Amino acid sequence: MLLFQDILELITSEARKHIETVNEKDVIFDPTEHAHITIRLIRYQKENNFKPKMEAIKEDVEKMPFVKSIKFESGYLNINLDSSYLYRAISESIETTGTFPDSFQDPERVSVEHTSTNPTGPIHMGRIRNSIIGDSLSRLISRYGYRVVTQYYVNDSGKQMISLYLGYEKFHKGEPMTEEILLDGYRKIYEYLEKVGSEGEVENLMELYEKGDGDLISKVREIAQVMLDRIVEDMKALDIHMDEFTWESEFITTGETKEVVSRLSESLHDENGAKYIDVPDVRKIFLMRGNGTSLYLTRDIAYHMYKFSQYDRCIVVVGEDQKEHGKVMKYIMNDLLEYPNSLEYLFYGMVGLESGKMSTRKGTGVYARDVYKQLVEKAREEVIKRYKDGEDVDDISRKIAVSSLRFYMLKVSTSKPITFKWEDALDFNGETAPFIMYSYTRAGSILKKVTTSGKADFKDMKEEEEALLVEMYKYPYKIIEAYRNLKPEVLTNYLLVLSRKFMRFYENCNIMGEETNISNRRVEIVKMFMKIMKDASYLVGIEHVDRM
RNA sequence: GGGCGCGUGGCCAAGCCUGGAUAUGGCAACAGCCUCCUAAGCUGUAGAUCAGGGGUCCGAAUCCCCUCGCGCCCGCCA
Known part of the structure; x- marks a missing residue:
């Protein structure tokens, strides 16, 4: 099992002290842009004494160490998290256990055929x-x-x-x-x-x-x-x-x-x-x-x-x-x-x-090795366009090919049928493995150029930084969701979202030439991002490279 | 014919299990962004009867029923 502080659960039990029937489905990471976490109280609104109960929840939750602010809006208690808390939670886990989230070995033996x-x-x-x-x-x-x-x-x-x-x-x-x-x-x-x-x-x-x-x-x-x-x-x-x-x-x-x-x-x-x-x-x-x-x-x-x-x-x-x-x-x-x-x-x-079914017997199949070879070739072309030199071109091309093929098969829900198209399989733009890999590469290139020393502080945290931290904090929840439903695609989708959040951070939050306290903090965020990216990517077979 | 599953902008998907705030992304299209940490990127514009109909509910893309369309299965095959 995973070891991490489940803040959704903590909030839920706090809310339950006042409205007993509140359950884990009512407390969620907000999918819209109203808040980081929201408590859905709509269905209790018409009950007697709703207002004092809601106020009581609000007051209690507000005291929780990871909560920055909370307000009631049209049936929802919208919570904004204290991103410095998330920052510390993630970095402490990584410092003490080497990973986020940490996990505990279960004795049960599992076979995957x-x-x-x-x-x-x-x-x-x-x-x-x-x-x-x-x-x-x-x-x-x-x-x-x-x-x-x-x-x-x-x-x-x-x-x-x-x-x-x-x-x-x-x-x-x-x-x-x-x-x-x-x-x-x-x-x-x-x-x-x-x-x-x-x-x-x-x-x-x-x-x-x-x-x-x-x-x-x-x-x-x-x-x-x-x-x-x-x-x-x-x-x-x-x-x-x-x-x-x-x-x-x-x-x-x-x-x-x-x-x-x-x-x-x-x-x-x-x-x-x-x-x-x-x-x-x-x-x-x-x-x-x-x-x-x-x-x-x-x-x-x-x-x-x-x-x-x-x-x-x-x-x-x-x-x-x-x-x-x-x-x-x-x-x-x-x-x-x-x-x-x-x-x-x-x-x-x-x-x-597109032409129908695959059959080895009839010779209509598309062999995985042929797709793989084409991917390596395409990747090599793309890499050479950017870097004429280097002995790592083979390795980079190979990793792009492996990641792309695996990603192609996992980006769509595994339960849905897919139609193989060369054009899509060989695409390196948009929602693809290279996009995910590229975000990691960009992160890495920051670390190559910036040296940090001293402390970080949390003033003037930008929206894109906070969004990235919250997204990273969701990682354990994503592993659990993927595990419980046997849906590895949950992680590919998560990787896309996380990468996108990083790209926005990258574009909006400068590190070089920034005040040291701030750039130190951002460098740490970049490190955490890379750690989680590598962890999650491994689960779906996406590899990372230093440059691409 | 029976069973199971799917149907979301022009195209491809997320969300559906566990019902709630303006349905989330990508491709393609259009308009922008490289004297600044890699433009495989970012920003903006346009584009959706969530297959159709009915029902349950304060509230339905999400749950139930029907219809249509598509896929898969119905061997003393594997």
């Missing part, structure tokens, strides 16, 4: 959204104070993998197993199957596989590994790291799918030898085929049983096309198997193309 894309080809823009959301989510939960492990479920069984294998065997047998060759075989096998019209070959192999044929399983796994290595490489380029890989085939070879079926035996029904369960409000869900082989869901249950043995809380990041699958899993794990562990899903909206 993400990406888990079939290793049948390079990761495309649809799937990379999963990785980016999942990685940011794991950073966020860890920042909040939990021990987090990220997990990739490697789907090396099933029709698509068998097809990939068959494509190689049929069209490229003996050739080196490279991504390119495997992909070529994959496309050819689908064309072949469509022409010949017989999927019998695939089905026979699947059955063989399902029965646990060691030779076949290891061959398929070898191919999967080749593809997976490239996927991991692509993720690594975006600073996405997976802690653990679990192979689906292991649940077949170890017989754990059989364990699943026996544990669920009481709920199983029979249909021509196949076994299914009835999931309320859904339909018949099959766990065993008539021929005795398992299905994807069966293996996924086994995987979740494994996860539940290791983690208290399991979060799965998957596309919204799997909402029903998630519902079924929850029902099975919590209601039928009665696990107490928490299973949560973050369903994200699909990434489409």
Whole structure:
């Protein structure tokens, strides 16, 4: 959990002394420009004795150390904060703990499963959204104070993998197993199957596989590994790291799918030898085929049983096309198997193309690595425009590319579908990662040029300084909001707002050539800003550079 | 057909969970700002029946119902 002084809560409890039903929703950072914090009392206005109660609240709140002023305006008690208090609160936290807000390690173990894309080809823009959301989510939960492990479920069984294998065997047998060759075989096998019209070959192999044929399983796994290595490489380029890989085939070879079926035996029904369960409000869900082989869901249950043995809380990041699958899993794990562990899903909206859907098989996908490469190129051009010299150009370009791609995927609510457009992805102006990075760079360049000594004082605090301080003080609340709702996008939006507030500060509050007391104070504000920026940016994968 | 979700200026989004003060930003457009800490920026102008209709409420972009439009799901696939 986070450790910081929750002034909203303090104000709430103060208000409650006089009007008992005031709750945390009534005391908020004011979204309009009337005040820093407001207490919404509109709905109490018509009650008896409202005025004396309101006056009493006003009087008590006014005495609070962080309150500069408070006045009643059309149903609201509008509070302006003492920005020197905020300044000290933030700087003390940073001085004593090295961070703002500080956090306390919770013993609960959390698993975040993400990406888990079939290793049948390079990761495309649809799937990379999963990785980016999942990685940011794991950073966020860890920042909040939990021990987090990220997990990739490697789907090396099933029709698509068998097809990939068959494509190689049929069209490229003996050739080196490279991504390119495997992909070529994959496309050819689908064309072949469509022409010949017989999927019998695939089905026979699947059955063989399902029965646990060691030779076949290891061959398929070898191919999967080749593809997976490239996927991991692509993720690594975006600073996405997976802690653990679990192979689906292991649940077949170890017989754990059989364990699943026996544990669920009481709920199983029979249909021509196949076994299914009835999931309320859904339909018949099959766990065993008539021929005795398992299905994807069966293996996924086994995987979740494994996860539940290791983690208290399991979060799965998957596309919204799997909402029903998630519902079924929850029902099975919590209601039928009665696990107490928490299973949560973050369903994200699909990434489409202007021309339609992405498909590796059909070759209509846009690969993440291609977008990344283009971003690096574009970034390099932009950097060179500004600085002809320097060995750091590669590093800067890389960081801009990583940040831009991650930001692009997170700026819109994760639950909303997005349409990938090259033009938008490559845009560096407006609400983009470079905007956020640029505010940090500007802050840094002040520190390079200004030396401070001595004390700061708080006279003549400008509006832009106060606004920046208040915004920084909101940071813990933003982490909490993002964490509770599993919404990393709360932080990208926060970063935009914070950067914008800084830009205004930068434009309006001079530091060089200012009176020392004031410039000392502003320099400290700049330092705090950079600290919080770096902290929040890390959570969503935005990196910072000294110059750009 | 059934289920789930979405619909906010020309375009893209925030706000919706937890109802309240003039609906917040960006892109594009127009007009300005670099003898001064990086103009990837800042300031200003213009632009909105919050899909439509009904309901609840003192009060609705936000909650409920209906209609329309769009997306996703409805395999002994994964």
